[in-house]
Every structure is written in structure tokens, then in C-alpha cells.
Amino acid sequence: MHDKLKPPAPVVLSERALYEVKRILTTKKVPEGYALRLMVSGGTGCGGAKFRLGFDMPKSEDVAYEQDGLKILYEKRQMLFLIGLRIDFEERDNEQGFVFLPNISRQ
Numbered sequence: 001m002h003d004k005l006k007p008p009a010p011v012v013l014s015e016r017a018l019y020e021v022k023r024i025l026t027t028k029k030v031p032e033g034y035a036l037r038l039m040v041s042g043g044t045g046c047g048g049a050k051f052r053l054g055f056d057m058p059k060s061e062d063v064a065y066e067q068d069g070l071k072i073l074y075e076k077r078q079m080l081f082l083i084g085l086r087i088d089f090e091e092r093d094n095e096q097g098f099v100f101l102p103n104i105s106r107q
Helices: 015-027 076-082
Strands: 011-013 035-042 049-056 062-067 070-075 085-091 096-101
Touching (some): 011 015, 011 070, 015 085
Parallel strands (some): 011 085, 035 070
16 A cells, blocks of 8 residues: 655755744644645746745645644645755844745755
8 A cells, every 4th residue: 555645845044044934833822723825926927936934724725734733724826936945034123033944956
């Protein structure tokens, strides 16, 4: 009996990013059943792709995977922009936030 093939995990969150996402899920009271959504806009021309995070319910056209118990969603058509992306969370003097680190070797 073969297990259903799992979709690839194109994006990896650092331990710090995972911690922050899970903290937000808890403190902002994100509704049950919601998952972390990876979103891509742009991707053509000089500006390149822009990445965003949010929380959403899974949709029929989504690909889903888990990292350390966190369910992560993305639209299948956006996979090429996401492959090799790493997400970290940084804190500096007067700012903090998620940082998107593309896979340089594929650019």
C-alpha cells in the first residue's frame, strides 16, 4: 500500500518565524481551522515577486503542508515563486517583522 504523495514544502520558516506565527495564532485568536497562507503578487518585470503572509481557510485550489505542526497553504500556481524561499523573523532597534529570503541560486 502506497502512501499518498505529499506536496513539496517550497518554503521553510526559521525557528524564530515559526515561534512568531504560532504566537500570533494564539494571541490574536485566529479562528479554528485557519492556516498560514503564503501569498505572492507581482513576479514580472523589474520589481520581482512580493511575498505576504496571512491566515485563511483552506480552499480547493490550495496546496497544503505542515512544518512543526503549523499548517501552511499556498496556491498551486504560485509554487514557482515560492520554491526555496526561507522566512525569518527579525527584530531591530525600532522595527520587527518577517523577512523573506529567496533562494539566490535559482535567480
